Amino acid sequence: MKKRTLLAVVVSIFSVTVALGSVALAASAPSDPFTKVSGELYAKAKQEGALTVYSVWDVEHIVAILGAFSKRYPGIKTNYWQGRNPEIVTRVMTEFQAGRDSVDAILSDNAPPVIRAAGAIMAYETVQKASLILHDPTMPVVSLQIQALVYNTKKLKPADLPKSWEDVANPKYKGNVALDDPMRAGPLSTQLAALKGLWKDDARWTRFVKGLKALGVPVHKSTSAMMRLVIAGEYALAMPALLHDVVNEMGKGTPVNLVKTASPIVFARYAGIYAKAAHPNAAKLLAEWLISTEGQATLDSIGREASRKGFQSKTSIGHAYPAGTQPIPVHDKLFLEDPKKWLDTNVKPLWEG
Amino acid sequence: MLFRSFTTGRLGTIVAFNVQNYIKVFTDPEILPMINNSILYAAGSAALGTGVGAMLAWIVARTNTPGRVLVELMPLYPILMPPIMKNIAWILLLAPKSGILNGFLRENFGIQQLVFNAFTLPAMVWVFGLACVPLGYLFLLPVFLSFDPSLEESAYISGSKPMRTMLRITFPLAFPAFLSAFVLNFLRGLRSFETPVLQGSPGGINVFVAKVYDSMSVEYNPGIATAYSTVLIILSVLALLFYVRATRFSERYATITGKGYRVKVIDIGKWKYATFLAVFAYFLVGIAIPFVVLIVVSLIPYYDYETFMMFPANIDLSNYHRVLNHPSFVSGLYNSLFLSVTIALVTVLAGIIMAFTIYRTKVYGSKVFEFIGTMPLAFPPLVLSLGLVIAVIGTPLYNTLWALGLGLFVAYFPYALRNASGAIVNIHKELDEAAWVHGARWRHVFFQVTLPLLKPTVTGALFYIFIEAIRNIDVAVLLVAPGNEYGPVTLFEYFRVGQWAEAAAGGVIYLIILILAVSIAKFVFKIKFSL
Structure with missing residues (x-):
């Protein structure tokens, strides 16, 4: 009897050891x-x-x-x-x-x-x-690539900031804003593609593009040069800038900040x-x-x-x-694969028409 | 690339072989206003740059302007400053609301009106014109230095005053070299991209080359980009035809003849102070003022007028720290030093041989090479670079340093050819003919007569091509093998991505290295840069 009990104890210990070992092995196996x-x-x-x-x-x-x-x-x-x-x-x-x-x-x-x-x-x-x-x-x-609406803190007070991307087309920002060229497949083109997909409202989108055009403000082919000029104080608002550039500049104490109510465009x-x-x-x-x-x-x-x-x-x-800020992605397949065709179809008639 | 221009399809996928791209180009309603802007911009910049360069060359070579050492050096140093550095410095100086000059007038004199504006056509012409001065200077200096004084002495004997002699005798004789430099600067202006992008676009001034870039960067269509480049080629051919026609009686312009002479320095009386001031003024606008602006910008946390004026209370060395720790700063510099010295030597020699063949031999069809040799200048850098890749991609040269060398050779050969052409036209044929009569072969004439007479031209062209090649990125970009950095990539990459403070720091370091190198070469090794 004693022998049988001893054997049972040994088997039990062995079983527990094997079981624990299995758990340990399972824990070290690829979990992701x-x-x-x-x-x-x-x-x-x-x-x-x-x-x-x-x-x-x-x-x-x-x-x-x-x-x-x-x-x-x-x-x-x-x-x-x-x-x-x-x-x-x-x-x-x-x-x-x-x-x-x-x-x-x-x-x-x-x-x-x-x-x-x-x-x-x-x-x-x-x-x-x-x-x-x-x-x-x-x-x-x-x-x-995260696009942000950026302003020069020496040039615009928080109370005067636009609340959204759409607000930038307000005539009161004429003379204060610099635009990336919407016809060059750069960041502003990406943003237009994203907003068109988000709004699914052609009339609203057309009004927005025409509003930007009506501002008659400088159009830049280099977003980075545009950002420099916003920091320099030449313009108060950059439409748009890239988030990593803005964070980098803010880290250096540069007088720029984000308009946090304008949802970021992600690409x-x-x-x-x-x-x-x-x-x-x-x-x-x-x-x-x-x-x-x-x-x-x-x-x-x-x-x-x-x-x-x-x-x-x-x-x-x-x-x-x-x-709770929701980013706005770009899903338009035509824009992604043939931006020139997308721009010629959607933006050119409004921008150059 | 010519083949590509007749193909339709995107991303080089050939769908059809036809003339559709050309129809699209020549029926584009935007083309005429853009060409108009391009011609105004290129011709204005070339006229300003070549004119100022010629004037400086004449002052240095032919006048008794005081402060000889300074006068010789002052036109030389602005050559070292890359055009894009001038662009950025002048934008900061001339920007309407945030520019230093308007800010200074506003703060100190209460002038609220925006006197200066970097984003206008005159400002573009001013900035790119300054970038064109070195080429005019280096092309004209050898001509003025090898001038037969008997031509001017005849004028003096006839009672002509020094200034009148300069205008009626000296400058007309330098016409081929002037025109050569003008044509080159004009073509550079037609295809230049940075000034139109940085200064033209914000002012609504669109130039033709933007069409070529959009075809590549938005449409990814090399066929249409090449077809658009055809317009530039046509303009280039017209400019060259103008040059060939204007200098068709080349003997008229020979200033180096068989008679013995010494170049005479002209006493220009009280005007010598004015000429000193002119050289000094160029030194100020050509390098000193933009260089000081860049030094300050590189040492402050960021640029705006108030921060700029606070200097040196807000000094910050972080930009220099970043540039000096850049992973490719040293390796890029080393590769580019080796290749640009080699390319400068090979290109200049090839240019002289080609010019000699065109103007001194009767090889059938050699005049055609005048056009072919200048053609690379008509292609915007990205299109030229693509053409070169297509040419070498199937060979063992691809992804080696030699493919890049070949690319740089093609890119800079037009400069060497135009430089040598302008100079050879100024050497009277009687010198060659004397050698031919004595039974010399062409190689004797070339190496023992023509080449020694071209020595001042050769050093100037070598210096210019070396400086241009060492900072090249646009042509080199597609030919650089992975892992082989070329050029001081650090600073030009910063310029490209718009990090102006770091770019300024890199530019300052780069300029200091070159200024030291030129000064050591001049004062320690007694090397003359065409002087």
Whole structure:
């Protein structure tokens, strides 16, 4: 009997130990999709051994991102080339047609959808889609372009501020506001596409565009130069500015601030995987890592906007705007893939007519 | 690119081969007002820049203006300042509400009226005209330095005064070189983009090249962009035809003949003080004032009039810290130094050989090269860059430093050719003919007669192309291999993304390096920059 009891105790202890061990093993197993996919991709990416990125972002930012990525995933040699969106599209498409495989991932906002429309992007859906503010099933959204309405605090009192984007078209702001050129597929064009989609009211949208036109104010082809002139006091309002620029400037003590009642316009910044990429797994790994909390923290450290829901950063909507502020996304497929056609159809008749 | 202009479709996808792009271009209702603005802007800037450059060259080479060392150096340093730095400095100076000059008049003299406006056509001409002065100066200086004085002495003997002689004899003889520089500056103006974007758009002044850029950046359609560039090519051909016709009797303009002579310095009497002031004034507006503005902007937290005037109480070195820690500052500078020295040497030599072939040999069809060699100037940088990529993408050169070298060669060859053409026209054929008569072959004539006489021209062109190539980004951008930074990317990237304070800091560092290099070259190694 004693022997049987002893055996039962031993078996019980063994069973409990095995059960506890199983729990412990289960706890250390991949609990989120990123951990699982990154392990698989890293093994393949190490075999590929290299990664080339084309990006519109500042060289300082690209170097910081690739540096952090290389530290996290040793054995993948990274390289980059930096250009503006038209230059990226031109280079990628020329290489695509010539059958070159110089690039693996394209980090940018406007360029990847255009390149995708030409068939030069490999469809890849991130496993972290549930965590994203904006999701695209063919290109991972790694960051956001967030447009803000900005004013010079020395030039406008809070009481005199417009309450919304639509308010800017009020004739009382004539002489105070500078507009991005709405016909150049820049930020104001994006905003018009977003508001048209949001309002679903053509009469209201037409009134807004005509109101902006009626202001007869300077139109800029460089948003960044326009922002400089707002800071300098040449204009009181920038229509629009980019949130990360504004946060950066406010950090330096520059006399600018956000009109917090004008909901931010959000546009995706993608990591597009090149269709003929020589190192596709390394490119996918970069995209997944950028969306992970670690990657988003790296983006935050260089002042770039996070694309992850609930990720608190200096440039997140939750941080810069009052609670409950709803961002306005751009969903218009034609605008994303052929902005010229969209502008010619929708804006040109009102702006140049 | 010519092939592309006959294709329709976006993103280079060829849908059809036809003339649809050209029909679209030549029926575009916006085209005429834009061309009108472009011609006014380009011709005004070229006239201002080449005129001032010629005047400075004459003062330096031919007059007894006091302060010799200063007078020689003052026109030289503004060459080092990239045009975009001048753009930004002058916008800050001339902006209507926030500009330094209007602010100064308002604060100190109570003048509320906006006297200056950076966003007008005259202001655009002023700023780009200043950027055109170096080319005029460097093209004209060798001509004035190698002038046969007997031509002017004949005028003096006939009772002509120095100023009248200058206007009736000296300047007309320098006409080919002047026209050469004018045509180049005019073409630069036609395709220039930064000044129209930064100063023209806010003032509602749209120029033609914006159409080409919109075709690339909004439509992503190289075919239509190239078709639009055709208009620039036509204007370039017209400008060159004008040049060729105006200088068709090239012997008339020969200032270097077989007779022995020494260049004579003219005593211009009391005018010498006025000429000193003229050189000093150019030095002020060409570099000193914009440079001081940029130094202050680089050292303050942000620019507005009040903050600017508080300097130096609000000094801040953070912009310099950021620029010096930029990851590609040193590597970019190293690559660009190597390549721009090589390209300057190769391009200038090739330009002289081409000009020699056109003007000194009877090779059939050589005049055509006058046009072909200048054509790259008619293409906006992005279109030219794309054409070069298409040319090399199937070769082992692609994604190497040599592809970039080839691109820079094509981009700067027109400058070398026009520079050498203007100078060769000024050398009388009798010098060559003497060598031919004695049985010399073309290579002897070229290397032992023509090249030594072109020495001042060569140094000027080398210096100019080196300075231009080292800061090139627009042409180089598509040809740079991943991982190989080119040029002081740091500061031009800051300019491109509108971070003016960091750009100013980078620009100040860049200028200090170049000013030191030029000063060391001049005073320590006794290198003469056409002087």
